[in-house]
Amino acid sequence: EVQLVQSGAEVKKPGDSLKISCEAFGYTFANYWIAWVRQMPGKGLEWMGVIYPGDSAARYSPSFQGQVTISADKSTSTAHLQWSSLKASDTAIYYCARHRTTITSRPDYFFGMDVWGQGTTLTVSS
Amino acid sequence: QSVLTQPPSVSAAPGQKVTISCSGSSSNIGNNYVSWYQQVPGTAPKLLISENKKRPSGIPDRFSGSKSGTSATLGITGLLPGDEADYYCGTWDNSLSAGVFGGGTKLTVL
Numbered sequence: 286e287v288q289l290v291q292s293g294a295e296v297k298k299p300g301d302s303l304k305i306s307c308e309a310f311g312y313t314f315a316n317y318w319i320a321w322v323r324q325m326p327g328k329g330l331e332w333m334g335v336i337y338p339g340d341s342a343a344r345y346s347p348s349f350q351g352q353v354t355i356s357a358d359k360s361t362s363t364a365h366l367q368w369s370s371l372k373a374s375d376t377a378i379y380y381c382a383r384h385r386t387t388i389t390s391r392p393d394y395f396f397g398m399d400v401w402g403q404g405t406t407l408t409v410s411s
Numbered sequence: 412q413s414v415l416t417q418p419p420s421v422s423a424a425p426g427q428k429v430t431i432s433c434s435g436s437s438s439n440i441g442n443n444y445v446s447w448y449q450q451v452p453g454t455a456p457k458l459l460i461s462e463n464k465k466r467p468s469g470i471p472d473r474f475s476g477s478k479s480g481t482s483a484t485l486g487i488t489g490l491l492p493g494d495e496a497d498y499y500c501g502t503w504d505n506s507l508s509a510g511v512f513g514g515g516t517k518l519t520v521l
Contacts, residue, residue: 320510322456322512329413329497329499329512329513329514329515330448330450330456330499330501330512330515331512332501332509332510332511332512334509335510344508344509345509346507346509346510347507347509380455380456382456384510385461387444392503392510393443393503393505393508394503395443395444395446395502395503395510396444396446396461396462397444397446397458397460397461397462397467397501398446398448398456398458398501399458399461399467401455401456401457401458402455403455404455
């Protein structure tokens with residue numbers, strides 16, 4: 286079965302660093318883009334960025350550029366989202382999803398996110 | 412403020428039909444595929460429609476998608492209580508070089 290399994294809920298303090306994970310099962314991880322999506326409490330979905338595990342090429346939304354780092358490890362079929370210094374406003378649910386494209390090397394040829402992780406809840410509070 | 416504009420809410424009675432609109436521009440919907448997602452509260456989003464109008468395996472044909480110019484529409488017929496959820500449109504924005512979502516529409520089945 287094709288699935289993405291995310292790491293568990295986190296409670297952190299402002300200023301802490303954090304790395305959350307998204308492990309892929311049932312398909313060739315290196316061949317498909319993985320996106321990260323934020324959902325703040327009671328709010329809608331926000332596309333944060335995407336990575337191609339095959340060569341670790343990454344693109345970020347301007348809103349998130351410089352705020353987070355997306356990485357991928359082909360050896361463990363795992364994508365990561367990390368922060369160097371958390372803020373209270375980072376409190377949200379974070380989803381990873383398989384970002385499908387009609388041309389493998391082009392994230393802009395996006396046609397849908399067909400597999401989603403279960404979400405990782407992050408709470409940042411002093 | 413989302414790049415793509417959706418109505419905040421729609422409602423209809425069981426068995427009826429509802430449409431949800433998603434309005435954008437030439438930098439996003441006008442030149443890229445649109446996808447639609449259903450999110451039942453407390454769960455992860457699920458892909459309903461890809462490539463403007465294609466239904467993934469397992470999605471009933473009560474759900475349909477269309478696109479015209481810089482707008483897209485999700486249609487749901489034969490409404491069921493289980494269709495109550497938030498619905499989001501998504502696409503790529505060439506100006507931002509990033510994916511974008513609509514603000515979401517809450518569907519209430521009266």
